[in-house]
Amino acid sequence: MKKKTTLADIAKKLGVTISTVSRALNDHPKISTATKKAVIDLVDKMNYQPNNIATALQSGKSNIIGVIVPTSDRQFFASVIRGIEEVVRKEGYNLIICQSDEQTVKEQKIIDALLQIQVDGIIASVAKETTCYSYFDKIIHQNVPLILFDRVGQNIDTSTVVSNDYKGAYDAVSHLIEQGCQHIAHIKGLKHIKIYQDRLNGYLDALKHHQIPVDEDLIIESDLIDDPDIILEAGIKMTNHLFMTNHQPDGIFSSSDFAAFGSIEALKSKCINIPEEVSIIGYSNDFSSSIIDPGLSSVDQHTKKMGNSAGTLFLDQVNSSIGEYRYKQVVIDPTLIIRKSSSPNLIENRKAISR
C-alpha cells in the first residue's frame, strides 16, 4: 500500500531542497557530482518514478499523440497505426487510439476528448459520414498539429499522407486490359469520398488511353466501408446483377478486396472460370487476398509506410519552430500485386510486400 515516492521524499531524506534533487536528476551543471551521486543512489533505492503528469503540466507537453481511425480492427488501419508508432515512439511519444466508427458525432467527441487531455498532436483518417470539417479546423486553431491520412478532408489546410489511388486504379485496369479484357466492370465506393473518386478516375483514364469505350452499366456504386462480411455479401449481389445483363464483363476492378471476394464467390457458384472468362482485381491487398482461391490480384497501399510518413510529418511539425513550418503533402505510390485472379499462368504469389 506504499504510495509513490516524489522528489520531496528524496529531498527530505537527503536534507536538501526539491529543486536540488530535480537538478541533480537532470544533470544540471551547478550541482556537485557528490550531490548528484547521492541523489541518484537514493532514487534507485527508493524506486522513484518521475511523475510525468507534473512534468506535462509544467512543460505544456503531454507526449501523447491522438490517433483517430474509423475502426482499428481493420488490417489497413491497424497497419498504419503500427507504422506511426514505429516512428514516433523513438522520440518518446505514446499513442492514444480512438475509433470513430465512421460516425461524425463520435469523431467530434473524440476530438474534444483528445484536445482536453492535451495531446501534442492528432493523426486522423476522417469518418465516411463526415462532410464538414470545422472540427478539424478547431484542432488547427488550437495550434495542435494535425496530420490526415488516406481519407483526407477536401478543404483542410494541413499536412496529409495519401495513397496515389489514381495510379493504383490506372495500373490495375491497364493490367486487366493487357490481359485481354475489353469489358471491365468497376465496383466503386461512395463518390463524395476522394479516394474512391480517384480510383474511378484512374479506371476511366485507363480505359480512355486504351481506346476502350466506357460502359456506364458496368460501373456500380456501393458503400464499401463497413463490416467485411457485409461488403462481401454486397459483392456477391453486385456481381450477380452484372451478369444478369446482356453485356457481361470479362474483367472486374473492385475498389475493395472484400467486394472482390464476393465477386469470386459469385462467379464460382456460376461456374464461370477466373481468370479465363473473367479477371478480377481488388484493392488493399488484404491478407485474405492470398488465401482465397484463386488468389486475388490486388493493389497494395504500403500501409505501414503511410503510417511512417504520417509519424514523420508530425515530428517535423512539432520539432520545427512555430511559424516557419510549411504543410507537406505526401503521396505514396501503391503497387499492383498480381495473382491468379487476373493472370492464368502465374506461380502463386502469396507474399505481400511490406504488409
Added chain:
Amino acid sequence: MKKKTTLADIAKKLGVTISTVSRALNDHPKISTATKKAVIDLVDKMNYQPNNIATALQSGKSNIIGVIVPTSDRQFFASVIRGIEEVVRKEGYNLIICQSDEQTVKEQKIIDALLQIQVDGIIASVAKETTCYSYFDKIIHQNVPLILFDRVGQNIDTSTVVSNDYKGAYDAVSHLIEQGCQHIAHIKGLKHIKIYQDRLNGYLDALKHHQIPVDEDLIIESDLIDDPDIILEAGIKMTNHLFMTNHQPDGIFSSSDFAAFGSIEALKSKCINIPEEVSIIGYSNDFSSSIIDPGLSSVDQHTKKMGNSAGTLFLDQVNSSIGEYRYKQVVIDPTLIIRKSSSPNLIENRKAISR
C-alpha cells in the same frame, strides 16, 4: 496563434477568483446560480477547454489505461482492444495501445513508460518470450490495477480473462471424431504457453474419451505466434511432413488458423480431398477462414467479449474501495464454427459470430 484560455482568464474577465470559476463549472452548491450562469456563458464564449493534465495532477488520476499486446495488427488483438474500449470509454477512460512485438525487453520498457505516465491501470497479454513475470508484479506493487487476458502469466496474482482453450480443443477434436476421423494430427504451439498447453490437453482428452490411441508422431510443435505469412508457410511444411510418414492422418486440428491455411494449401496441391479424405479445423476463426476454399472450420474465441470482460474487470477494481477487492478469473467458452473443411454436406457458413 492564440493560446488556450484557462480558468484564470475567465476569472479575471469576470472579476472573481479562479476557485469561484472552478466551482461554478463543477456545479458546486455554494455558488449562486447567477454566477454560474455568467461563468458558463463566458466559458462558451471564450471557448474554454479544461486542462485535464492539471486535473490529473491534482486528483492523481490520468483516466488513461495502458493496453499491452504482442501486436495490434492481428485481428484477435484488434478485436479485444475494441471490446475493452467499448466498456471503459463510457466511464471516461482513454486507451494507450502498446505493442511488445513478443519481446520481453520491449514489454518491460512499455511497462515502465506506462507507469511513468501514471496510467490508472494496465490491461495486457504477455509476450511469448516472457517467462519471468517480475515486471508485472511491479505493476501490482505500485497499486496499479493489472488485468491479464488470453496469454496470462503462470503465477501472477491478479484478475484475468481467458478463453476456455481446453474446451475449444476438446469440442473441435470431438467433432472430427464424430465425422469419422480416427487418426487426428495436432499442430500445437510452444508448450510453455498455457493456451497451447490447454489446447493440447483438450485434444488428448477428446481422443482418450473416445478410446482413440494417441499417436505421438501426429503431434507437431510449432512457434505459432508470428507473421501470418510465415505461419502459413510453416503449416505447409508441417503438413507435407505429416504425409510423408506411413501413418497418415485423416484429420488435422491446428492451434492456428494460419497454419491450417497452410495445411489446406498443401493438401490441395497433393490433390487430397478436404474434408472427404482429411478434415481440418483451425483456431481463432480469422476472417480468412470463411474466405478460403473449402471454408475452414474454426474455434471462435469471442474476442470482443473478452475485451468487454477485461474492461469490466478493470472498472470493478478501480471503483471498489481499496483493500476490499478480490481478484476475479473470467473464463469465456469458445464456439466451434463448422464449415466445409470438416463437414462435407454443409451449406457454407461464412458468417462468424460476434467477431
Added chain:
DNA sequence: ACTGTAATAATTACCGATAACTATAAATCA
C-alpha cells in the same frame, strides 16, 4: 441596534516537477 446564521465568495495550500532568481560559503585576487 446587536449578535447569530446563512449564503456566497475570496484566500490559501496543494498536486509534483521545473526554472529563474537569490543567497551562502569558500576561494581567488588586488
Added chain:
DNA sequence: TGATTTATAGTTATCGGTAATTATTACAGT
C-alpha cells in the same frame, strides 16, 4: 585584508486546476 569570483544550493514563482479554510455580506431574530 577587503573585494570579488566561483561553486553550490536555497527560495520562490509557476503550470492549471481542486478543495479546505477563512472572510464578507445580508438578513433574521430578540
